[in-house]
């Protein structure tokens with residue numbers, strides 16, 4: 001077997017259809033003026049747009065039909081998320097989809113159907129996982145105490161302010177477990193909003209201490225650990241898909257400026273010091289795109305296999321490095337204009353820094369890829 | 377003519393058996409990995425014999441017309457052969473300028489006479505071809521080529537100099553770009569394209585020693601050399617357009633190649649394999665975190681290209697810049713190869729500083745030589761910088 005290994009690439013009718021619909025939808029609903037209008041709003045997104053996305057069925061794409069979803073799998077969420085990334089459209093779709101996947105894969109079976117049905121119907125959800133800034137640290141101190149109450153604080157919980165449901169990852173009898181917490185169960189002041197580098201997103205630290213977790217709201221069992229591993233990989237994949245879309249529009253922004261700005265009597269795009277790195281951005285976006293659809297081709301409903309793990313990690317390592325490079329060069333290539341709030345380059349470079357740190361940065365994934373590829 | 381799945385399966389088995397049986401034994405001297413590395417007569421005769429044998433078995437030029445020595449069958453058959461050749465790691469089919477560039481060109485736009493005269497000899501390896509495009513003063517700026525061709529009755533008289541002529545000293549024919557008119561408003565419009573014989577008085581070649589220490593390309597001098605007027609391809613003034621079409625075949629952007637293994641493929645697996653006994657800080661080098669990271673990045677680049685080749689055929693996934701994947705491929709693949717081979721030396725530790733000829737150099741200096749040779753692809757056929765210009769201008773629409 002070659003270390004390059006699996007290079008499968010399939011693109012289904014459903015994916016093609018959703019790519020088409022989502023591109024157009026996101027372009028219409030999320031022009032850059034609308035993105036900017038949300039930068040300082042509380043929710044970070046437009047409720048009316050979210051309602052339309054829900055009506056289009058996007059929150060149920062990867063959920064089974066028995067829960068009101070369309071059963072098309074995460075592969076079909078990828079083109080939607082890529083399109084959202086392209087339009088810098090911030091909504092709870094990613095966090096809600098991922099919460100659904102974690103629950104679906106947790107081995108809890110039919111008892112979760114009502115919760116999953118809520119998610120499919122558009123009730124925003126979020127997974128509360130991190131307790132510090134280390135994506136590679138799997139130890140948990142958050143737990144359910146002997147009184148059946150949660151103890152602990154979770155960090156950087158995405159969309160905390162709007163989530164109706166939190167899936168809290170806790171330690172239980174020496175193994176990871178999932179506690180389901182409804183937003184209304186949180187004590188007042190439990191959520192402290194974070195100020196994020198990427199203003200198209202929202203997150204908060206959430207103190208779950210004291211929230212009662214009845215037995216039926218605690219998911220335990222051996223499938224939870226594997227579901228968590230897959231949740232991290234699918235999170236990496238969806239962030240990669242979104243970043244790929246954002247990098248593609250960042251590239252467009254750069255190309256536009258290089259074709260209009262003149263200095264020394266010439267369009268600046270004729271200078272190779274700008275032209276060639278711009279080609280590098282293009283090639284890096286191409287790699288990102290190839291990786292996300294390759295990973296989408298491999299993702300299954302059951303536990304993800306080794307090839308899929310490799311694919312998701314490569315997608316993330318490639319796509320957020322690409323967005324970071326694109327955003328970084330976008331600022332530089334706009335000159336003084338690039339240093340301004342008004343220039344869209346700031347949106348991309350800020351998003352890049354946030355996305356790089358979500359679900360593990362490029363080094364995090366490459367370190368694990370080394371083991372997967374070189375230690376067999 | 378389309379072939380059934382079963383027919384193709386049976387054919388694959390047949391070819392595989394043939395390759396197994398006929399793959400030549402190690403000749404005891406170094407075999408070139410690309411046609412640009414053929415440096416002496418011993419290598420040349422060995423490769424000529426091999427290519428002839430492949431053709432005689434019916435495994436070369438399978439999609440070219442029968443009347444010109446081809447097989448006249450679906451190109452799928454040739455693809456199967458090419459894959460089997462790679463799998464069995466047989467020697468290369470070295471007459472690449474004929475098989476891959478001049479041949480397809482003649483097939484596509486040549487006259488009946490040209491096809492009858494040239495195509496079969498390309499396949500049998502009787503007629504070796506070279507390419508006379510680059511000149512000492514005009515390389516990347518190929519359109520400024522100044523070698524002169526002046527019509528004199530039934531002949532053209534050639535004067536000037538070409539350089540970096542791969543296999544120039546072995547070739548019988550040259551695809552030649554020369555200037556028939558010095559007065560045109562655009563420099564491109566004064567160029568013409570010739571299928572020129574090499575063995576005529578006034579055409580002389582002088583081998584140039586390469587970075588690897590070997591020989592493999594030449595300077596080519598034209599001093600009042602007379603060639604028949606019917607060597608002109610197309611009409612006077614069409615040279616630039618035909619040269620650009622030639623480069624399309626050369627860069628793999630246009631189909632028509634006769635097939636055959638054009639270069640030995642070296643994989644990252646080969647590189648990893650040779651490192652089993654190398655240490656760094658007293659530990660296996662493959663456990664070194666920094667080297668591991670470099671390897672992972674190399675693997676990712678190769679994998680991204682392989683997936684990209686598939687994605688190029690999926691319309692909805694290439695809408696932004698449809699030309700991007702095919703037009704970037706030469707740039708990316710050649711740069712990737714160069715990186716990988718540089719890394720291969722780096723991974724060897726102090727022994728990486730040895731070279732071909734040293735008793736202790738790893739694998740006879742394979743990687744050191746391969747690294748140097750990798751520049752043939754980042755410089756030849758349009759340098760990486762020129763490729764980046766092409767992608768920037770033709771794919772992204774950036775100004776010249």
Ligand SMILES: Cc1cc2nc3c(=O)[nH]c(=O)nc-3n(C[C@H](O)[C@H](O)[C@H](O)COP(=O)(O)OP(=O)(O)OC[C@H]3O[C@@H](n4cnc5c(N)ncnc54)[C@H](O)[C@@H]3O)c2cc1C
Pocket residue numbers: 272412506507508509510511512513514515516517539540541542543593751752753755756757758759760761762765
């Ligand atoms: C192994 C090998 C085999 C070859 N075989 C053949 C052959 O068979 N027949 C043949 O005709 N030619 C052959 N070539 C020649 C090859 O095509 C030329 O070397 C190549 O086109 C570059 O031209 P040059 O050498 O004159 O370099 P130059 O054009 O002088 O380039 C020098 C440097 O300047 C850069 N540069 C030039 N123009 C630009 C620009 N516009 N923008 C940015 N950078 C630029 C180049 O990238 C390069 O780094 C071969 C070359 C090699 C290395």
